[in-house]
Amino acid sequence: MQYVINFTQISAADIKKVGGKNANLGEMIGQLTDKGVNIPDGFATTTAAWHDFLAQKKLNQKITQLLAKLDIQNISALNKTSAHIRRLITTTPFSPPFIKAISEAYAALPHKTVAIRSSATAEDLAKASFAGQQETFLHIKGITNVLHAIKLVFASLFTSRAIAYREHAGFDHTEIALSAGIQSMVRSDKAVSGVMFTLDTESGFDQVIFITAAYGLGETIVQGAVNPDEFYVHKPSLASGKYAILRRNLGEKAIKMVYTASKTSNNSTKIISVPPAQRQRFCLTTEDIHELARQAQIIETHYGKPMDIEWAKDGIDGRLYIVQARPETVKSQQKPQQTLQRFHLTQKGELIVSGRSVGQSIAQGTARIILNPKHIKALKANEILVTDMTDPDWEPVMKNAAAIITNRGGRTCHAAIVARELGIPAIVGCGNATSKIKPGQTITISCAEGENGYVYKGKLPFHIEKINIASLPKLPIKLCLILGNPGKAFTYQFLPNDGVGLARLEFIIGNTIGIHPNALLNLQKLPSKLKREIQQKTAAYESPIEFYIERLREGIATIAAAFAPREVIFRFSDFKSNEYANLLGGDLFEPKEENPMLGLRGAARYVDSTFEKSFALECQAFLRVREQMGLTNTQLMVPFVRTVAELQRVIAQIEHYGLKRGTNGLKIYMMCEIPANALLAEEFLKYVDGFSIGSNDLTQLTLGLDRDSGLVAALFDERNAAIKLLLEHAIKACRKAGKYIGICGQGPSDHPDFAKWLMDMGIQSISLNPDSIVTTWLALSKHKNDQKLKV
Numbered sequence: 001m002q003y004v005i006n007f008t009q010i011s012a013a014d015i016k017k018v019g020g021k022n023a024n025l026g027e028m029i030g031q032l033t034d035k036g037v038n039i040p041d042g043f044a045t046t047t048a049a050w051h052d053f054l055a056q057k058k059l060n061q062k063i064t065q066l067l068a069k070l071d072i073q074n075i076s077a078l079n080k081t082s083a084h085i086r087r088l089i090t091t092t093p094f095s096p097p098f099i100k101a102i103s104e105a106y107a108a109l110p111h112k113t114v115a116i117r118s119s120a121t122a123e124d125l126a127k128a129s130f131a132g133q134q135e136t137f138l139h140i141k142g143i144t145n146v147l148h149a150i151k152l153v154f155a156s157l158f159t160s161r162a163i164a165y166r167e168h169a170g171f172d173h174t175e176i177a178l179s180a181g182i183q184s185m186v187r188s189d190k191a192v193s194g195v196m197f198t199l200d201t202e203s204g205f206d207q208v209i210f211i212t213a214a215y216g217l218g219e220t221i222v223q224g225a226v227n228p229d230e231f232y233v234h235k236p237s238l239a240s241g242k243y244a245i246l247r248r249n250l251g252e253k254a255i256k257m258v259y260t261a262s263k264t265s266n267n268s269t270k271i272i273s274v275p276p277a278q279r280q281r282f283c284l285t286t287e288d289i290h291e292l293a294r295q296a297q298i299i300e301t302h303y304g305k306p307m308d309i310e311w312a313k314d315g316i317d318g319r320l321y322i323v324q325a326r327p328e329t330v331k332s333q334q335k336p337q338q339t340l341q342r343f344h345l346t347q348k349g350e351l352i353v354s355g356r357s358v359g360q361s362i363a364q365g366t367a368r369i370i371l372n373p374k375h376i377k378a379l380k381a382n383e384i385l386v387t388d389m390t391d392p393d394w395e396p397v398m399k400n401a402a403a404i405i406t407n408r409g410g411r412t413c414h415a416a417i418v419a420r421e422l423g424i425p426a427i428v429g430c431g432n433a434t435s436k437i438k439p440g441q442t443i444t445i446s447c448a449e450g451e452n453g454y455v456y457k458g459k460l461p462f463h464i465e466k467i468n469i470a471s472l473p474k475l476p477i478k479l480c481l482i483l484g485n486p487g488k489a490f491t492y493q494f495l496p497n498d499g500v501g502l503a504r505l506e507f508i509i510g511n512t513i514g515i516h517p518n519a520l521l522n523l524q525k526l527p528s529k530l531k532r533e534i535q536q537k538t539a540a541y542e543s544p545i546e547f548y549i550e551r552l553r554e555g556i557a558t559i560a561a562a563f564a565p566r567e568v569i570f571r572f573s574d575f576k577s578n579e580y581a582n583l584l585g586g587d588l589f590e591p592k593e594e595n596p597m598l599g600l601r602g603a604a605r606y607v608d609s610t611f612e613k614s615f616a617l618e619c620q621a622f623l624r625v626r627e628q629m630g631l632t633n634t635q636l637m638v639p640f641v642r643t644v645a646e647l648q649r650v651i652a653q654i655e656h657y658g659l660k661r662g663t664n665g666l667k668i669y670m671m672c673e674i675p676a677n678a679l680l681a682e683e684f685l686k687y688v689d690g691f692s693i694g695s696n697d698l699t700q701l702t703l704g705l706d707r708d709s710g711l712v713a714a715l716f717d718e719r720n721a722a723i724k725l726l727l728e729h730a731i732k733a734c735r736k737a738g739k740y741i742g743i744c745g746q747g748p749s750d751h752p753d754f755a756k757w758l759m760d761m762g763i764q765s766i767s768l769n770p771d772s773i774v775t776t777w778l779a780l781s782k783h784k785n786d787q788k789l790k791v
Contacts, residue, residue, distance in 0.1 A: 019119030190315025216256025224413025357453030450487030501767025519585025602640025690740025718747030
């Protein structure tokens with residue numbers, strides 16, 4: 001009987017012989033090593049060895065009898081049965097032939113320190129991952145310890161969580177066999193490790209590779225014990241050999257798991273703190289991120305499906321290794337929806353705590369704070385589980401939770417994975433949720449606001465929007481989106497759309513940067529306290545100025561990649577002086593204006609001596625997106641241009657910074673939002689590729705209304721005859737010149753009749769808020785058909 005088999009002799013067809021995990025490892029070693037995927041060497045015990053072991057003392061019969069009379073809903077009985085079965089296994093000796101086979105295979109390994117992992121025949125399948133159900137033992141050295149760890153791996157098939165998971169997934173316990181994988185240990189205790197998915201785990205967007213990383217052994221990420229760094233890599237940019245990192249999110253990385261010097265322990269690892277200076281920096285280099293993504297892409301291409309991959313970097317040889325790979329079993333299994341559901345809070349409340357969002361829904365209920373899995377039975381159906389972190393021991397009753405909130409963990413941690421499988425929202429990595437949220441408190445958790453999730457006091461009103469996108473008719477114009485939040489881009493790209501007609505740079509500056517650009521450019525002149533605060537916020541980047549450029553680039557690239565190859569029009573920053581003053585350090589550089597709405601904003605700011613160097617940073621970010629990443633669907637737009645001469649100066653400035661109209665298809669548009677823009681449309685159009693009408697400012701300035709004043713709000717209406725006259729002139733001028741004309745103001749989102757009028761006037765595109773694009777689409781389709789009937 002064959003008890004062990006080397007990884008080099010295993011393929012994907014050997015699941016019944018060595019289980020899913022080991023079959024995948026053997027498949028990758030045999031098929032992908034020559035293509036650049038690095039897999040540690042090792043061997044596996046066979047399922048024949050498992051069955052032979054269970055036949056001793058009629059273990060299999062005893063286990064079957066114990067499971068047959070078990071009610072898994074009875075947590076106490078489940079735990080007792082599990083402990084009984086595992087005790088039967090650990091007290092049964094291995095046969096001499098099995099010990100001999102393991103000893104010889106272990107002696108043949110060049111590295112004597114190994115990881116020992118479980119590999120079940122119902123594991124790492126396309127429709128059920130069973131991730132984390134059985135045990136893994138790291139840094140095992142010496143044949144005695146190896147044999148003991150294999151015994152513990154065998155026993156782990158019958159932990160409470162594994163028994164419950166199989167019951168819920170509909171698998172027969174008696175039909176599952178176990179193999180142990182003995183794999184040379186990657187010395188990531190001296191480097192980094194993590195998990196990556198070949199799609200976005202929240203939206204299912206499949207044009208990115210999502211990588212999480214932290215210092216030390218990867219168990220801390222899998223267990224959710226650490227808030228890791230996150231990286232998104234764009235597959236098309238990677239394939240074309242260009243810079244492909246869309247964005248990076250800095251994790252706390254407060255702890256790491258490393259090896260101990262113990263000679264007797266079977267799992268000789270310990271947790272230590274990460275020095276503050278290391279926490280403030282990304283733990284992966286640009287080269288490492290690209291290399292990991294390349295290996296992930298090779299694996300996905302080979303298997304032909306999205307993959308969930310564990311990786312580790314060896315701190316001794318410096319190489320990156322793939323230690324596990326399995327099919328992704330949540331987003332890739334969801335069928336394309338004909339009806340989309342979108343959750344929207346209709347009222348904001350008092351914020352308690354925030355973290356990384358998992359899912360895109362909203363949940364409400366009673367907070368149940370549980371810090372130890374022994375007390376998990378206290379969780380009642382539809383309560384919200386609040387804890388430090390979870391691991392597979394929590395799973396038997398996690399299905400009762402309406403939502404999950406954790407102090408620690410990233411979006412690939414155990415709590416996040418289980419939440420996705422259960423279809424419930426979760427907020428992970430909050431830091432202090434268990435102290436901020438009170439036991440029994442009624443709370444609302446919202447994962448519907450982008451990458452960050454928020455926990456609010458009380459039950460807040462919300463509504464669920466159902467959007468039918470099954471068979472939307474064609475329109476004679478383009479309907480585009482208005483977007484500012486990069487964290488929503490992967491989700492919103494699934495909506496029916498013709499691209500993004502307005503992407504606001506202010507959102508990126510205000511929400512992901514938060515520092516005035518002049519404060520970064522003049523860092524050495526700042527007060528010492530402010531200087532230290534900025535240095536701390538920007539420590540992960542090469543310099544404070546590089547922080548600003550890169551954070552802009554990341555936001556721009558994320559939106560552009562999400563909608564590629566559809567056009568995305570980015571408007572240069574259009575903060576007013578009072579808004580810029582609210583940024584960190586902004587009060588030192590902004591003037592005090594009586595009416596900022598009509599002051600130093602838009603084009604005037606870009607050529608002003610106090611801001612032109614800051615404007616150069618915006619141009620550098622766009623240049624990187626277009627030139628370094630190849631995202632040439634990124635187009636530019638200049639807001640609030642008062643005169644033709646001012647426009648000429650701005651265009652010259654943009655070109656001076658390397659962004660020349662026509663190069664690699666670059667288009668520069670202008671906002672038409674001042675009456676002078678429409679009245680002198682023919683003159684302005686000589687220097688740009690078209691107009692995008694900003695109906696908000698155009699209405700304000702034409703009717704003499706302060707759009708921020710509630711006293712005259714009732715008079716604000718984009719459908720006023722004077723506004724329409726200006727719009728008609730602008731539309732006709734653009735069409736006569738053969739140039740683009742669109743609209744990106746609020747009007748068409750609020751007033752379907754206004755959108756119909758614009759379509760009749762010959763506008764080429766209408767940009768809408770995501771929540772109104774489908775309803776407007778249907779209204780315009782009906783209007784088009786009604787017009788045909790009249791003819």
